[in-house]
Amino acid sequence: MKNNILTMAFILLATNLVNSQKAELPDALQKKWWKEAVVYQIYPRSFKDSNGDGVGDLKGIISKLDYVKSLGVDAVWLNPIYASPNDDNGYDISNYREIMKDFGTMEDFDVMLKEMHKRGIKLIMDLVVNHSSDENKWFQESRKSRDNKYRDYYHWWPAEKGKPPYRWSFFDVNSNAWKFDAQTNSYYLHYFSEKQPDLNWENPKLRQEVYAIMKFWLDKGIDGFRMDAFQFISKDNTFPDLPKEIVNTPAAIIKYYLNGPHLHDYIQEMNKEVLSKYPNAMTVAEGAGDSPEAAMKFVDPDRKELNIAYHFESVDVGKHLKDFGLVKYKSIFSKYDDKFEDKGWLSIFLANHDQPRMVSKFGNDTPQFRELSSKMLSTFVLTMRGTPFYYNGDELGMDNIRFDSIEDYQDVDTRNKYIGIKNKGGDLNAFLAIQKQSSRENSRTPFQWNTEKNAGFTTAKPWLKVNPNYKTINAEAQEKDPNSVLNYFRKLVKLRKQEPALVYGKYTLLDKENPNVFAYTRELNGKKILVLLNFSEKNAPYNIKIPIAKSKIILGNYKIKKINILQPYEAQIIELK
Numbered sequence: 001m002k003n004n005i006l007t008m009a010f011i012l013l014a015t016n017l018v019n020s021q022k023a024e025l026p027d028a029l030q031k032k033w034w035k036e037a038v039v040y041q042i043y044p045r046s047f048k049d050s051n052g053d054g055v056g057d058l059k060g061i062i063s064k065l066d067y068v069k070s071l072g073v074d075a076v077w078l079n080p081i082y083a084s085p086n087d088d089n090g091y092d093i094s095n096y097r098e099i100m101k102d103f104g105t106m107e108d109f110d111v112m113l114k115e116m117h118k119r120g121i122k123l124i125m126d127l128v129v130n131h132s133s134d135e136n137k138w139f140q141e142s143r144k145s146r147d148n149k150y151r152d153y154y155h156w157w158p159a160e161k162g163k164p165p166y167r168w169s170f171f172d173v174n175s176n177a178w179k180f181d182a183q184t185n186s187y188y189l190h191y192f193s194e195k196q197p198d199l200n201w202e203n204p205k206l207r208q209e210v211y212a213i214m215k216f217w218l219d220k221g222i223d224g225f226r227m228d229a230f231q232f233i234s235k236d237n238t239f240p241d242l243p244k245e246i247v248n249t250p251a252a253i254i255k256y257y258l259n260g261p262h263l264h265d266y267i268q269e270m271n272k273e274v275l276s277k278y279p280n281a282m283t284v285a286e287g288a289g290d291s292p293e294a295a296m297k298f299v300d301p302d303r304k305e306l307n308i309a310y311h312f313e314s315v316d317v318g319k320h321l322k323d324f325g326l327v328k329y330k331s332i333f334s335k336y337d338d339k340f341e342d343k344g345w346l347s348i349f350l351a352n353h354d355q356p357r358m359v360s361k362f363g364n365d366t367p368q369f370r371e372l373s374s375k376m377l378s379t380f381v382l383t384m385r386g387t388p389f390y391y392n393g394d395e396l397g398m399d400n401i402r403f404d405s406i407e408d409y410q411d412v413d414t415r416n417k418y419i420g421i422k423n424k425g426g427d428l429n430a431f432l433a434i435q436k437q438s439s440r441e442n443s444r445t446p447f448q449w450n451t452e453k454n455a456g457f458t459t460a461k462p463w464l465k466v467n468p469n470y471k472t473i474n475a476e477a478q479e480k481d482p483n484s485v486l487n488y489f490r491k492l493v494k495l496r497k498q499e500p501a502l503v504y505g506k507y508t509l510l511d512k513e514n515p516n517v518f519a520y521t522r523e524l525n526g527k528k529i530l531v532l533l534n535f536s537e538k539n540a541p542y543n544i545k546i547p548i549a550k551s552k553i554i555l556g557n558y559k560i561k562k563i564n565i566l567q568p569y570e571a572q573i574i575e576l577k
């Protein structure tokens with residue numbers, strides 16, 4: 001009896017101790033799989049074609065899962081694979097519970113998910129519910145009559161009220177988000193292309209539809225969602241006139257779109273109705289406002305919304321590092337890290353399907369420096385605080401294709417802007433010159449597997465031209481070379497997995513004003529790691545006060561090191577003693 005009481009008392013004491021330790025741990029240090037994961041983004045249209053139609057597909061992805069596994073990554077984020085007429089490459093969904101014909105069938109999906117899980121790879125799907133396709137059944141019904149039961153699934157403005165107050169559209173030829181629909185003498189709203197009508201989140205029925213779709217996929221076993229264009233979902237349905245000073249300046253108008261009146265109410269409702277029932281699901285808020293404070297609102301654990309904020313400030317900063325400079329660039333990451341030091345969680349990324357290639361924007365894709373700077377940038381992504389989202393092909397150092405002609409572009413964004421400029425008699429050459437650097441198509445060219453026809457991506461004519469440099473830049477060649485960009489990336493992933501300081505460790509920026517070197521430490525439980533990155537093509541000195549003589553370089557992209565100086569695009573990861 002006495003013994004039992006003693007044992008009970010001991011258990012109680014021990015549990016209290018563990019709980020109090022847990023309670024003391026700040027949110028940022030609490031372990032979660034999605035904080036420790038390295039996410040690999042696959043653009044399905046361009047990854048691997050299995051059936052010879054020139055378009056990547058699910059069976060193609062399945063055939064390459066061993067490659068994905070070999071990278072060491074933990075999760076795959078797949079761009080939309082739902083039924084779609086492809087006005088915006090799958091970001092216009094006509095049926096949320098079907099697979100796009102180009103990509104395969106639901107059976108293929110089930111096999112793909114099973115094969116991923118078998119390899120310990122989790123699957124994150126895109127959730128595109130700010131808008132649907134105009135070919136979605138909901139919209140087809142909605143546009144039929146003003147009293148159709150789906151009418152309020154979208155935003156309509158009756159023409160008898162006059163023209164609706166101006167709203168800017170990302171992809172519309174005339175940058176006008178209202179499109180007149182004669183059938184009901186009304187305008188509908190589309191922040192993106194006219195084939196992407198915005199869904200009306202103010203309608204509770206629509207929200208319930210979205211929650212049901214989420215459950216459908218989560219019950220199939222997927223591991224989370226990347227929430228597309230989420231910051232735009234809530235609108236003031238009275239559509240007031242915009243303040244005069246912001247009309248016609250797209251950046252300001254976008255700012256006005258963000259954080260609609262009930263945005264966070266809806267995300268909290270979604271959390272209560274869906275996400276709280278799937279506590280392990282990863283949820284990533286694309287965009288996440290325009291400041292660290294706004295981003296935090298999406299992922300502050302006390303607010304019970306989402307997990308990871310994927311902010312745009314570090315990619316929207318400009319077209320090329322040369323234009324905005326490293327000091328500014330560093331300050332953006334530091335500003336966000338500062339806000340997220342104790343709670344909430346960020347993603348770290350340099351590229352995705354909406355951006356040009358990482359090496360062409362932040363590095364140097366000339367033959368002399370392409371490999372070195374790709375490795376340096378990968379070092380950055382894999383050693384920062386935040387979940388790395390790494391875009392397929394960057395592990396090979398794939399770079400911008402820089403199309404010469406508008407005919408080569410398939411992207412609704414580039415094509416519609418081109419038409420808009422043409423209609424206004426604008427400078428098309430200047431526009432095309434900018435697209436060479438910044439177009440989304442640069443990152444969407446087919447994955448370069450080998451030296452076979454079309455880089456081994458397809459046996460047919462590919463939907464988008466393959467970068468002709470595939471003869472030298474391809475996965476097969478890099479497999480064989482222990483010093484390739486690919487094998488360096490694998491080492492980085494492995495290191496991050498082995499070293500909790502690289503995941504949870506405190507980030508401290510050093511040598512803040514250095515225009516060429518990004519230097520920082522990551523520190524956890526007495527372990528301190530220094531990361532030195534030269535973002536320039538010159539030798540770059542740095543000025544840090546930490547003695548590093550006895551320290552050990554764990555990984556770097558140069559064999560021979562110089563004292564107190566970093567060579568062009570050099571990266572060093574140093575364990576401080």
Ligand code: BGC
Pocket residue numbers: 088091092128192228229286353354
């Ligand atoms: C996606 C884009 C897409 C847009 C409209 C984005 O933020 O990433 O690729 O064009 O949403 O859905």
